[in-house]
Amino acid sequence: MSEGARLWTGRAVLLAALLAIWQLGGTFVSERWISSPTAIVGRLADWLARDLFLHLGVTLAEIAAGLAIGVPLGILTGVTLGRLRNVSAVLRPFVVVMNSLPIVALAPLLIMWFGIGMLPKIVLVAFVSFLLLFFNTFAGARAVDEEQLDALTLMGASGVERFRKVVLPGCTAWIMAGLKNAVPYALIGAVIGEMMVSRAGLGHLVSRAGQQFDMTGIYAGLFVLMILGSVLNEAISLAERHLLRWRGPHGA
Amino acid sequence: MHMSGQTAFTGAAKTGPTLISLKDVVVDFATRDRVVRAVDGISLDMPEGGFTALVGPSGCGKSTVLNMVAGLLKPSAGSVTFEGRPVDGPNTRVGYMTQKDTLLPWRTVEDNVGIAFELRCRRSERGDKAARVAEMIERVGLKGFEKHFPSELSGGMRKRAALARMLIYKPSTLLLDEPFGALDAQLRLIMQKELLELVDASGMTVVLVTHDLEEAVSLADKVVVFTSRPGRIRAVRDIPIPRPRDPATLRFTDAFRDHCAALWDELRDEVAAAMATPHA
Numbered sequence: 458m459s460e461g462a463r464l465w466t467g468r469a470v471l472l473a474a475l476l477a478i479w480q481l482g483g484t485f486v487s488e489r490w491i492s493s494p495t496a497i498v499g500r501l502a503d504w505l506a507r508d509l510f511l512h513l514g515v516t517l518a519e520i521a522a523g524l525a526i527g528v529p530l531g532i533l534t535g536v537t538l539g540r541l542r543n544v545s546a547v548l549r550p551f552v553v554v555m556n557s558l559p560i561v562a563l564a565p566l567l568i569m570w571f572g573i574g575m576l577p578k579i580v581l582v583a584f585v586s587f588l589l590l591f592f593n594t595f596a597g598a599r600a601v602d603e604e605q606l607d608a609l610t611l612m613g614a615s616g617v618e619r620f621r622k623v624v625l626p627g628c629t630a631w632i633m634a635g636l637k638n639a640v641p642y643a644l645i646g647a648v649i650g651e652m653m654v655s656r657a658g659l660g661h662l663v664s665r666a667g668q669q670f671d672m673t674g675i676y677a678g679l680f681v682l683m684i685l686g687s688v689l690n691e692a693i694s695l696a697e698r699h700l701l702r703w704r705g706p707h708g709a
Numbered sequence: 710m711h712m713s714g715q716t717a718f719t720g721a722a723k724t725g726p727t728l729i730s731l732k733d734v735v736v737d738f739a740t741r742d743r744v745v746r747a748v749d750g751i752s753l754d755m756p757e758g759g760f761t762a763l764v765g766p767s768g769c770g771k772s773t774v775l776n777m778v779a780g781l782l783k784p785s786a787g788s789v790t791f792e793g794r795p796v797d798g799p800n801t802r803v804g805y806m807t808q809k810d811t812l813l814p815w816r817t818v819e820d821n822v823g824i825a826f827e828l829r830c831r832r833s834e835r836g837d838k839a840a841r842v843a844e845m846i847e848r849v850g851l852k853g854f855e856k857h858f859p860s861e862l863s864g865g866m867r868k869r870a871a872l873a874r875m876l877i878y879k880p881s882t883l884l885l886d887e888p889f890g891a892l893d894a895q896l897r898l899i900m901q902k903e904l905l906e907l908v909d910a911s912g913m914t915v916v917l918v919t920h921d922l923e924e925a926v927s928l929a930d931k932v933v934v935f936t937s938r939p940g941r942i943r944a945v946r947d948i949p950i951p952r953p954r955d956p957a958t959l960r961f962t963d964a965f966r967d968h969c970a971a972l973w974d975e976l977r978d979e980v981a982a983a984m985a986t987p988h989a
């Protein structure tokens with residue numbers, strides 16, 4: 458057996474063992490509290506036949522819309538302000554303070570402002586991703602290699618060309634770091650918003666199950682969230698590996 | 710345009726009108742706790758079409774001089790003029806190969822080498838871009854590495870890519886800061902020969918910084934020896950060895966050895982002085 462096959466066999470065995478213990482555990486502790494794998498699978502099948510994709514779609518739409526607004530705005534603001542030496546020096550302490558705010562704590566405020574539909578969640582995701590992209594790109598723009606800029610200047614590059622060919626790509630690593638933070642935060646923001654008040658979405662599914670003491674429903678909802686989070690994170694890692702392939706084996 | 714006239718090949722050191730002129734140039738760098746004088750009153754004229762080499766112990770201000778000619782640094786006192794006008798901003802008439810290569814790490818070799826053609830000011834030359842990039846990459850011996858990123862190249866290969874990136878748009882003046890320092894001896898001779906052929910064919914003006922006396926003598930018409938920091942001019946020597954030269958065979962001639970010996974006499978004391986005082 459190859460190294461990889463052994464590894465995956467080990468993982469499959471571990472997973473099967475955990476599921477078996479969980480399933481058997483239900484006969485000692487009440488299934489009311491810990492539910493069981495078979496019950497969860499049944500519930501997922503039930504949801505699939507009914508409205509799982511509606512809720513998934515709502516959450517995804519909130520994340521996508523929020524990121525579509527927050528990410529480009531954060532990058533542009535960060536890179537622009539970061540390149541303006543004087544402005545960036547004035548802004549730095551504000552950036553540091555904003556950076557230490559747990560942004561999802563803004564959810565109640567946004568719900569009061571924007572109601573209970575998708576809008577407050579979109580605003581929350583946009584805001585979180587804007588700030589994270591802004592912080593990272595701001596730092597990246599300040600760290601751009603001045604000698605690379607000079608080299609292009611001497612070739613006759615205009616300000617716009619220097620920006621597009623050196624500053625923006627020079628910030629890619631920082632932008633990707635921001636995205637890697639922003640995507641999980643976007644999911645957290647959307648779900649927390651939905652759990653507070655909503656009519657649809659994965660967060661809504663989980664909190665509704667909680668209100669009905671429906672353990673199986675909670676676990677099923679968490680399972681879907683876990684899969685969604687993994688897929689999103691994996692997508693970002695793939696994009697990062699592609700975009701930063703020039704970094705070579707030693708990073709930097 | 711000083712490139713327009715065919716630079717008639719005379720076989721002797723070229724003496725065109727003065728292209729680059731430094732007058733009583735002083736450069737002070739303010740560091741955290743004190744002011745360091747890097748350059749202390751340098752006056753130097755470099756003719757159009759000439760090949761000038763600057764040698765001196767490390768830290769004596771050679772790179773600083775190139776930075777001023779490129780317009781990236783203003784002298785604290787004195788003046789630097791180019792084509793008779795003061796240099797008061799980035800000097801886009803020069804191609805500058807800095808000591809540390811400034812290849813863009815996210816671009817492949819060919820995308821780095823061709824970057825000049827992407828700039829608006831050179832759009833019109835775009836026609837045969839791909840062919841010129843391929844030809845230039847071959848000239849510097851990087852054929853087969855077109856799709857590699859700088860992180861996948863050795864130091865010497867990066868230097869050659871940087872050289873190709875600069876030569877490809879044929880700037881009329883080249884500023885070269887230790888361009889061949891990271892190359893092994895054989896490759897260095899080959900690159901020196903390539904450079905001489907390009908320069909002789911196009912009548913470029915070259916200012917070369919090197920720590921290698923033999924390199925200075927085999928390439929330049931005029932070698933300027935700097936003192937240890939603060940940099941002043943210790944000696945200037947004309948090298949009237951006829952062109953075209955072959956750096957590989959030149960080194961076995963008596964003239965070459967005499968020039969090197971004379972320059973080494975000047976340089977020796979300065980190197981000793983630089984070693985005696987700690988430098989940055």
Ligand SMILES: Nc1ncnc2c1ncn2[C@@H]1O[C@H](COP(=O)(O)OP(=O)(O)O)[C@@H](O)[C@H]1O
Binds near residue numbers: 746747767772989
């Ligand atoms: N930006 C700078 N700030 C402070 N000191 C500098 C700076 N650039 C160069 N120096 C100092 O000026 C001196 C000359 O530097 P440089 O021109 O790079 O020397 P060389 O190229 O001859 O080795 C050195 O002592 C160096 O430490």
Ligand SMILES: [Mg+2]
Binds near residue numbers: 773808
């Ligand atoms: Mg130097």
